Amino acid sequence: MASSDxxxxxxxxxxxxxxxxxxxxxxxxxxxPFGTAQPEVNVLRMTVPSGVKLxxxxxxxxxxxxxxxxxxxxxxxxxxxxxxEPGQAVIEVVNQEHTSMSLGPDPAVLxxxxxxxxxxxxxxxxxx
Numbered sequence: 001m002a003s004s005d006x007x008x009x010x011x012x013x014x015x016x017x018x019x020x021x022x023x024x025x026x027x028x029x030x031x032x033p034f035g036t037a038q039p040e041v042n043v044l045r046m047t048v049p050s051g052v053k054l055x056x057x058x059x060x061x062x063x064x065x066x067x068x069x070x071x072x073x074x075x076x077x078x079x080x081x082x083x084x085e086p087g088q089a090v091i092e093v094v095n096q097e098h099t100s101m102s103l104g105p106d107p108a109v110l111x112x113x114x115x116x117x118x119x120x121x122x123x124x125x126x127x128x
Contacts, residue, residue: 037117050104061116070108
């Protein structure tokens with residue numbers, strides 16, 4: 001089942017608010033299928049306190065985000081990095097282990113949209 005539970009467990013003080021989660025558009029029409037799978041869209045607001053580095057994790061679905069506040073450094077397990085400033089958007093890595101760190105001084109606040117097969121997990125923890 002798609003859930004934000006794993007996102008909140010990635011670091012101390014991380015909060016996630018589900019703003020929308022549905023397989024339907026605003027008028028109630030079902031979203032068109034991806035091949036044989038029914039898609040589901042999750043819209044989340046995630047807050048990462050300043051100085052918090054998330055545990056390594058991965059996402060098996062396509063997603064993108066916009067940093068609304070703070071500064072955030074993204075890093076893959078192989079060492080590739082990207083710095084996000086407020087207002088910048090990013091298409092996230094899929095099926096790759098990665099982490100993020102809120103660089104402060106304000107908490108990093110992101111708006112994230114995940115799109116994948118209905119019921120599929122959107123975040124998977126990575127064993128240490």
